[in-house]
Amino acid sequence: MDDIGAKARAAAAELAFASASARKAALEAAADAVAASEARIMAANAEDLAYGREKGLSPAMMDRLLLDGARIAAIVNGLRAVAAQKDPVGEVIAEWDMPSGLHIRRVRTPLGVIGVIYESRPNVTADAGALCLKSGNAVILRGGSESFHSSRAIHGCLVQGLRSAGLPEAAIQLVPTRDRAAVTQMLRAVGTIDVIVPRGGKGLVGLVQTEARVPVFAHLEGICHVYVDKAADPEKARRVVLNAKTRRTGICGAAECLLVHRDVAETLGQQIVDDLIAAGVEVRAEGLRGSSAANSDDFGREFLDMIIAARVVDDVDAAIAHIRHYGSSHTEAILTEDDATAERFFARLDSAILMRNASTQFADGGEFGMGAEIGIATGKMHARGPVGAEQLTSFKYLVEGQGTVRS
Amino acid sequence: MDDIGAKARAAAAELAFASASARKAALEAAADAVAASEARIMAANAEDLAYGREKGLSPAMMDRLLLDGARIAAIVNGLRAVAAQKDPVGEVIAEWDMPSGLHIRRVRTPLGVIGVIYESRPNVTADAGALCLKSGNAVILRGGSESFHSSRAIHGCLVQGLRSAGLPEAAIQLVPTRDRAAVTQMLRAVGTIDVIVPRGGKGLVGLVQTEARVPVFAHLEGICHVYVDKAADPEKARRVVLNAKTRRTGICGAAECLLVHRDVAETLGQQIVDDLIAAGVEVRAEGLRGSSAANSDDFGREFLDMIIAARVVDDVDAAIAHIRHYGSSHTEAILTEDDATAERFFARLDSAILMRNASTQFADGGEFGMGAEIGIATGKMHARGPVGAEQLTSFKYLVEGQGTVRS
Numbered sequence: 001m002d003d004i005g006a007k008a009r010a011a012a013a014e015l016a017f018a019s020a021s022a023r024k025a026a027l028e029a030a031a032d033a034v035a036a037s038e039a040r041i042m043a044a045n046a047e048d049l050a051y052g053r054e055k056g057l058s059p060a061m062m063d064r065l066l067l068d069g070a071r072i073a074a075i076v077n078g079l080r081a082v083a084a085q086k087d088p089v090g091e092v093i094a095e096w097d098m099p100s101g102l103h104i105r106r107v108r109t110p111l112g113v114i115g116v117i118y119e120s121r122p123n124v125t126a127d128a129g130a131l132c133l134k135s136g137n138a139v140i141l142r143g144g145s146e147s148f149h150s151s152r153a154i155h156g157c158l159v160q161g162l163r164s165a166g167l168p169e170a171a172i173q174l175v176p177t178r179d180r181a182a183v184t185q186m187l188r189a190v191g192t193i194d195v196i197v198p199r200g201g202k203g204l205v206g207l208v209q210t211e212a213r214v215p216v217f218a219h220l221e222g223i224c225h226v227y228v229d230k231a232a233d234p235e236k237a238r239r240v241v242l243n244a245k246t247r248r249t250g251i252c253g254a255a256e257c258l259l260v261h262r263d264v265a266e267t268l269g270q271q272i273v274d275d276l277i278a279a280g281v282e283v284r285a286e287g288l289r290g291s292s293a294a295n296s297d298d299f300g301r302e303f304l305d306m307i308i309a310a311r312v313v314d315d316v317d318a319a320i321a322h323i324r325h326y327g328s329s330h331t332e333a334i335l336t337e338d339d340a341t342a343e344r345f346f347a348r349l350d351s352a353i354l355m356r357n358a359s360t361q362f363a364d365g366g367e368f369g370m371g372a373e374i375g376i377a378t379g380k381m382h383a384r385g386p387v388g389a390e391q392l393t394s395f396k397y398l399v400e401g402q403g404t405v406r407s
Numbered sequence: 408m409d410d411i412g413a414k415a416r417a418a419a420a421e422l423a424f425a426s427a428s429a430r431k432a433a434l435e436a437a438a439d440a441v442a443a444s445e446a447r448i449m450a451a452n453a454e455d456l457a458y459g460r461e462k463g464l465s466p467a468m469m470d471r472l473l474l475d476g477a478r479i480a481a482i483v484n485g486l487r488a489v490a491a492q493k494d495p496v497g498e499v500i501a502e503w504d505m506p507s508g509l510h511i512r513r514v515r516t517p518l519g520v521i522g523v524i525y526e527s528r529p530n531v532t533a534d535a536g537a538l539c540l541k542s543g544n545a546v547i548l549r550g551g552s553e554s555f556h557s558s559r560a561i562h563g564c565l566v567q568g569l570r571s572a573g574l575p576e577a578a579i580q581l582v583p584t585r586d587r588a589a590v591t592q593m594l595r596a597v598g599t600i601d602v603i604v605p606r607g608g609k610g611l612v613g614l615v616q617t618e619a620r621v622p623v624f625a626h627l628e629g630i631c632h633v634y635v636d637k638a639a640d641p642e643k644a645r646r647v648v649l650n651a652k653t654r655r656t657g658i659c660g661a662a663e664c665l666l667v668h669r670d671v672a673e674t675l676g677q678q679i680v681d682d683l684i685a686a687g688v689e690v691r692a693e694g695l696r697g698s699s700a701a702n703s704d705d706f707g708r709e710f711l712d713m714i715i716a717a718r719v720v721d722d723v724d725a726a727i728a729h730i731r732h733y734g735s736s737h738t739e740a741i742l743t744e745d746d747a748t749a750e751r752f753f754a755r756l757d758s759a760i761l762m763r764n765a766s767t768q769f770a771d772g773g774e775f776g777m778g779a780e781i782g783i784a785t786g787k788m789h790a791r792g793p794v795g796a797e798q799l800t801s802f803k804y805l806v807e808g809q810g811t812v813r814s
Contacts, residue, residue: 017754098776102765109757111787190616194787209597215622215788236810243812346805347424350516358509358808367813368804369505380518380601380801381622382789394787397775398753401765403643405650406774 001185004140005192007170008113012138014168016110020087022165027083027130030161034126035076037157041067044153045122052120052146060250060305064121065146075126075154082130082372088390089136100406105398110136112194114392115186115214116374119200120144125151128197129158129172131374135392138171140193142186145178152176187211197387199375201302217383217391219375221302222252222330224360227319227345229336230261234268236357237335241272243359244333246279250304252376253331253363257299258310259319260288265312273310280306287312300326316341320348327351329378331363352378352385408592411547412599414577415520419545421575423517427494429572434490434537437568441533442483444564448474451560452529459527459553467657467712471528472553482533482561489537489779495797496543507813512805517543519601521799522593522621523781526607527551532558535604536565536579538781542799545578547600549593552585559583594618604794606782608709624790624798626782628709629659629737631767634726634752636743637668641675643764644742648679650766651740653686657711659783660738660770664706665717666726667695672719680717687713694719707733723748727755734758736785738770759785759792 015023034041045067052065091108098104114137116128125143132139143151155174162169175182183204187196190213198208199219208216226244228237244255258276260269265287273288283290284298288310298309299322313319316334323332333355334345342356353363353376365373365386374392377383383391422430441448452474459472498515505511521544523535532550539546550558562581569576582589590611594603597620605615606626615623633651635644651662665683667676672694680695690697691705695717705716706729720726723741730739740762741752749763760770760783772780772793781799784790790798 016757096776098774100769100774102769102774104775109787213620233810239810239812240808247813342807350423350803353804353806355806356808358806358811359813361813362507362509362806362808362811367505367507367509368511369503380516384801385804394791396757397760397792399760399762399765399769401647401763401769403640403646404765404769405646406654406766406768 001182001189004173004175005113005189008138008140008173009192011168011170012110012112015136015138015171018136018167020089022167023087023133023136024083026133026161026165026167027079028161029164030130030158031076031079031083033157033160034072034079034154037153038069038072041072041150041153044149047149048147055146057146061120061146064119064250065150067122067150071123075123078123078127078372079130082134082389085134085371085389087134088393093395101401101404103400106395107398108393109396111392111394113138113140113192115140115142115189115193115196117142117183117186117196117198117200117204118144120147122147122150122154124199125154125174126158127372128374129155131372131389131392133171135389137392140173140175140186142175142182148178183207184211188213190214197374215381216379217377217387218379219387220378221328222254222363222376223257223300223302223326223328224253224255224330224363225257225259225323225327225332226255226360227259227316227332227334228261228264228269228272229316229334229338229341230263231338231341232264232268232335233337233357234271237268238272238275240333240335240357240359242275242279244361245276245281245308246306247359247361249306251361253360254304255360256301256303256308257326258308259313259322260310262312262314269312276308282307283310284308285310316344320345323349323351330376331355331360333358333360352376408582408589408596411580411582412520412596415545415547415580416599418575418577419517419519422543422545422578425543425574427496429574430494430540430543431490433540433568433572433574434486435568436571437537437565438483438486438490440564440567441479441486441561444560445476445479448479448557448560451556454556455554462553464553468527468553471526471657472557474529474557478530482530485530485534485779486537489541489796492541492778492796494541495800500802508808508811510807513802514805515800516803518799518801520545520547520599522547522549522596522600522603524549524590524593524603524605524607524611525551527553529554529557529561531606532561532581533565534779535781536562538779538796538799540578542796544799547580547582547593549582549589555585590614591618593621595620597621604781622788623786624784624794625786626794627785628735629661629770629783630664630707630709630733630735631660631662631737631770632664632666632730632734632739633662633767634666634723634739634741635668635671635676635679636723636741636745636748637670638745638748639671639675639742640744640764641678644675645679645682647740647742647764647766649682649686651768652683652688652715653713654766654768656713658768660767661711662767663708663710663715664733665715666720666729667717669719669721676719683715689714690717691715692717723751727752730756730758737783738762738767740765740767759783
């Protein structure tokens with residue numbers, strides 16, 4: 001890891017003033033390389049799938065791991081889309097003059113070296129690598145051990161892109177081991193890694209909390225809540241809850257818990273529960289007739305599956321209290337036609353994303369108009385919500401005078 | 408510390424939706440209380456001064472510790488100025504519509520609980536407390552042990568302000584002990600303190616690096632460099648270097664190291680060294696005729712005194728290499744009339760503030776037009792350069808639809 005870290009720092013120093021066009025060319029060449037390497041990537045993926053079957057991975061995890069023609073095409077398009085985005089490095093964010101005669105510019109700069117720790121989704125290798133390069137950062141990638149071969153094959157294409165653009169190959173490195181100790185080493189690499197982006201569930205949350213010495217942009221669990229208020233529009237509420245839970249269950253913006261105002265529990269609330277059950281969702285309910293009774297550990301749980309917890313609450317304040325206690329500061333939605341209630345929900349909760357009369361599945365950089373993203377940050381430092389290239393930068397002040405001194 | 412932390416969290420939850428006018432009123436009342444308590448604060452300060460004399464503090468440290476009528480008036484004015492500033496909380500930073508029908512707002516929010524660890528400057532108690540309150544945060548203050556009584560007296564006035572505005576008194580807490588263990592406890596208070604602002608020198612740098620588990624906005628040493636290029640305008644260079652070193656030696660923006668291009672070392676360089684010596688500065692020089700020869704440990708040192716290190720370098724790249732090695736990423740200045748050289752200095756260095764033909768003493772929130780500041784952040788995460796109320800905030804996304812679902 002020391003060697004990887006030293007190479008990353010050297011690459012970051014070069015990248016800090018590499019041209020935007022070189023970084024763009026590297027991403028385009030990487031896209032071409034992925035397209036040309038489909039067969040090799042599929043073969044690597046077959047090895048991972050065999051390993052996954054042997055390890056007895058769940059169908060959901062096997063699906064995340066799987067690459068096919070369409071998914072590889074999506075990786076190619078993703079790389080091209082990032083290449084085409086506006087370059088953030090060197091952008092003048094603000095510019096002004098002072099009475100002293102100083103002219104001040106605030107200019108966007110790379111962060112330095114970013115470490116990305118992620119689960120076994122091979123496409124993240126390309127997405128994270130591309131966004132870090134776009135923002136002028138060197139990156140050390142550490143993917144889930146089940147996607148080891150697929151990630152390595154994709155990483156090889158990224159390196160081809162760097163090479164063809166004359167950029168240091170160490171700008172995008174993949175930790176070449178399945179050893180879990182590498183994760184701890186990354187979390188403690190003060191002075192080498194400037195920030196860690198951890199993407200994952202409960203296991204990684206715990207590890208980050210105890211081990212991290214490096215600053216972290218947490219992209220951890222998405223325990224998203226939907227609260228159906230007594231003033232909800234029934235049609236909107238039924239549509240939104242169904243979409244929030246079932247459109248895709250494996251993404252971090254999927255709803256994991258339904259809260260219903262007591263006054264509409266028997267009517268609209270039960271209707272929504274019935275809708276969910278009819279759609280094949282297992283509803284673990286308290287105060288509503290679900291598929292089964294909720295256990296206490298069903299609240300605050302990220303199912304990432306066709307399962308939802310449901311509970312009746314007294315009012316919006318009880319919903320807020322529940323979310324504060326069980327939520328993960330990712331995304332929460334309220335269904336209500338009452339402006340004051342919506343305002344209270346917006347003011348008193350502090351999740352990265354709060355929604356009114358809209359599906360939590362919109363928690364996505366593309367749906368926010370930000371282009372590709374590395375994930376949804378649930379922390380409050382530096383990055384928050386969808387993290388695209390721009391949020392992977394810092395800034396510096398450039399100040400010009402004419403021999404100006406301070407009196 | 409656990410009790411202080413729990414009270415701070417509770418206060419932060421209330422502050423997050425306290426009105427701007429209440430926070431403003433609290434700051435105005437605190438200013439009134441400081442003005443009315445001048446005698447009591449001076450008496451407390453006398454205790455600290457006696458303790459400092461007994462401990463054998465340096466004249467520079469005794470001066471930092473000292474409060475008099477003018478300094479107390481400055482504290483009062485500082486509190487009023489922060490009260491009068493635009494309120495950052497709830498500000499809509501950006502707002503846009505998406506084709507999906509979603510309306511998205513990015514809104515400024517408090518960070519939560521801020522811990523400020525600072526040296527024995529009693530005025531920081533007021534400045535830091537005021538800025539944290541202005542930005543809707545609860546704060547735990549831990550000042551230097553030598554200013555214990557002065558800080559306590561000023562803190563009492565802040566609490567009076569909070570009380571009179573009906574805000575929780577625990578919004579601004581002062582650690583009621585001189586025990587150094589409290590600093591370590593703060594640095595490790597994950598889940599209680601959201602961010603630590605450490606302001607101090609080498610001792611605190613080391614402690615933060617080994618002990619911090621909480622995110623940190625480092626306000627550490629200011630090892631500021633001034634590089635006199637071969638294309639420098641002699642008049643501007645002489646004026647700026649003299650100002651950068653001597654205007655005030657005890658602030659973090661004071662120059663601590665002079666670098667001179669080889670081609671002008673004998674002429675302009677020696678002239679500047681002679682100017683400095685004539686002004687009473689001790690110049691520890693290498694390749695120039697200074698007051699004494701520089702030792703290797705004079706480079707990378709924050710003197711905060713009438714002392715400067717000086718060295719001849721081959722060219723701008725050698726100056727950049729020196730600064731990368733010895734600097735603290737605070738503020739560096741170049742004196743040159745050559746645009747390409749200035750551009751290279753600006754592009755290849757990554758200090759928070761880079762200046763051309765201007766004195767490093769301008770590294771100050773007021774001189775940047777930002778109003779009061781808690782210090783100059785030398786890190787790259789979240790806050791950088793002068794940190795005012797705005798940089799003590801985060802943001803959240805508020806998203807509104809009309810029963811909008813994702814396809």
